């Protein structure tokens with residue numbers, strides 16, 4: 001029984017809510033969890049904000065553009081909300097800007113710490129009791145508190161689901177605000193995660209996408225050394241019929257031989273790895289306080305490719321980090337040409353307040369950052385096309401996610417949702433089908449295919 005469910009004297013009767021979820025898949029999972037908690041507490045979820053008594057915006061706040069989008073979204077809702085409607089700010093931007101949220105967004109009725117998303121009902125109850133003054137719920141919280149029991153840690157999209165295995169981060173990358181927002185890493189138990197996976201299996205989910213800030217650190221805080229391969233083995237035992245398990249957000253220097261072994265021995269764990277490297281010049285990586293031994297990074301990638309010949313590699317890079325010289329950028333370009341990743345995300349350095357890097361001057365001009373982004377993107381496009389062309393006439397399994405105008409759109413094992421490429425299959429195929437196709441065409445980011453009957 002949720003202790004704050006006890007109804008005190010209520011002035012404002014709240015019956016329904018709407019959640020607007022911004023940012024990453026981890027935020028999407030938290031939004032779904034808050035929805036489940038609110039429904040379990042008797043509130044009705046609305047599909048449209050205008051139909052609800054309370055609008056909750058689960059904000060994103062790790063870089064400037066994300067914070068701007070969150071503030072604008074809140075300001076828009078604040079401007080348009082009815083007099084008897086409440087507006088709550090949740091998530092990372094509200095956590096990061098908690099000391100002056102009401103200056104950023106007028107008309108906020110309440111806000112809640114992202115480390116206490118599991119206590120969203122407490123904020124609703126407070127608004128029911130008294131909404132005369134904004135209620136900002138940010139008690140000192142060392143680390144993210146787990147949600148109430150039996151509240152799942154996943155978010156479903158079609159026949160795919162993001163499954164959160166941990167949140168928060170113990171790393172100290174100098175440009176990153178996530179540890180400031182989320183606090184230290186908190187792993188969910190293997191039992192909780194496999195229970196969620198069993199639910200997803202019963203719902204006919206075909207792809208489970210494991211997410212955290214750093215999946216390779218999973219379990220360290222709950223006594224599991226090298227916990228990710230251990231978790232993967234448990235998932236394989238628990239849900240052998242789920243076709244695909246995908247790993248996101250691994251950390252260089254933490255890819256263990258055991259993890260490679262488990263991936264190699266499994267059809268179910270996709271030969272796909274998302275490993276954000278952020279740069280390739282040791283001096284820049286040292287300034288970022290990230291693993292700077294590029295020989296070891298290359299050895300790990302080589303080891304993975306020899307163990308998993310059809311491995312699809314995704315990474316991300318930051319260009320324009322303070323002090324990044326032409327030579328340092330040049331070494332990044334050489335590395336990208338040498339490794340030939342399947343997918344690369346390229347971001348400019350953002351000078352984030354309160355991070356370690358904020359103490360150094362943001363001395364790379366915007367136009368230089370943009371030039372380097374365009375230059376690196378052009379180089380990666382050539383590589384991506386060449387990689388896609390190597391799949392011509394090959395067979396792939398594709399999870400269909402939509403169709404129209406005579407074609408169906410899906411993803412293969414090489415493509416994570418929303419960030420990688422697509423497979424365009426001729427013909428209308430029922431969404432959520434996992435079909436075998438033959439690749440007949442290659443584009444820069446996408447493949448063209450025909451279904452194999």
Ligand code: SF4
Nearest residue numbers: 169171173176178213
């Ligand atoms: S690993 Fe580094 S970049 Fe990633 S969340 Fe942690 S501190 Fe931020």
